[in-house]
Amino acid sequence: xxxxxxxxxxxxxxxxSPEEFAKAVEKxxxxxxTRQDLNALFALYDSDSSGSISYREFATNLxxxxxxx
Numbered sequence: 001x002x003x004x005x006x007x008x009x010x011x012x013x014x015x016x017s018p019e020e021f022a023k024a025v026e027k028x029x030x031x032x033x034t035r036q037d038l039n040a041l042f043a044l045y046d047s048d049s050s051g052s053i054s055y056r057e058f059a060t061n062l063x064x065x066x067x068x069x
Contacts, residue, residue, distance in 0.1 A: 043051035
């Protein structure tokens with residue numbers, strides 16, 4: 001899973017920006033109808049409202065529990 005996260009983290013910052021998140025969603029074939037819907041999905045993953053998605057937020061939201069990282 002960390003490998004997948006790093007693949008989506010285009011600039012290697014350790015966090016997914018909204019732009020990287022949008023590209024990741026597109027890469028895996030999910031079509032989000034509007035930017036508003038994309039922003040809402042991003043906000044669900046950005047659980048600390050920091051404006052980026054950390055690996056911990058990514059993994060926690062996928063599996064529903066805290067993971068190391």
